[in-house]
Amino acid sequence: MAAKSAARTLLLFLMVVAFLHHLLPPAVAAGSLKKNESRGHGKTLSFTLYQQETINKTGYIVVNGVAGASVSQTTTPFGTIYVFRDDLTVSSDKSSRVAGVAEGTSITTTLDGLQSLSLAKITVDHRGHRGSVSVLGGTYNTRPSDYPVLGGTGDFAYALGYVRSSPVDLRGRTVTYKMELHLYWPPYAHYAPVPHKPV
Known part of the structure; x- marks a missing residue:
């Protein structure tokens, strides 16, 4: 009788442990997860690149807007459709090494x-990683904007997460944005x- 009771207690204990293990986040269940660390089939990856956009060279207005603000470095009229194919560099200096390309469109x-509403494909060849991620979200031209990652290809297949784009330099023909990629598998x-809403 005592052996049966002990076996039931042990079985109940194992079921509770298995249930709790399933509920806890992996970082708690498997130990602390550090940035860029792989564990089994899951991993995280974060890195920063810089988008270099030159007006009428890598970015163009293809449909003029109908009302509101005039065209400037930071504004376009309501309904403007803008397309871009910009280099991604490893530092904010536009002459630094190119590590990818961002291509897409935005509508004011x-x-x-x-x-504006923006969609883009970000193709990367950086730190031994090759592939692309696709993003879709709202852009605020003069403040940081967060875009959810909808999926990826190559080394970024099945990735989720977000990309934060922040203006670095909005003066002159070439404008620079800092792009922080935060990916999770x-x-x-x-x-x-x-991501917290930027202030």
């Missing part, structure tokens, strides 16, 4: 000309942090 969605994608 506010009358003050400062916000299963099973860690479920526990990826939600």
Whole structure:
């Protein structure tokens, strides 16, 4: 009788441990996960590149907007469609090594000309990683913007996460944006942090 009771207690204990292990985030269940560290089939990866955009060379207005703000370094009229294919460099200096390309489009969605809906494919060959991620989200032209990663190819296949784009230099024909890529793969994608809204 005592052996049966001990066996039931042990079985119940193992079921509780298995249940709790399933509920806890991987960083708690498997130890602390560091940036860029792989564990089994899951991993995280974060790195920064710089988008170099030159007006009427790598970025063009293809449809003029209909109302609101005029065209400037930071504004376009409501309804403007803008396309770009910009180099991604390893530092904010536009003559630094090219590590990828960002290509996509944006549509101005506010009358003050400062916000738009943007979609882009970011192709990277950097730190031994090759592939692309696709993003879609809202852009605020003069402040940091976060874009959810919708998926990827190559080394970034099945990645989720977000890309934060922040203006670095908005003066002159060439403007520079800092692009921070924060990528997560299963099973860690479920526990990826939600980016805080920039102030």
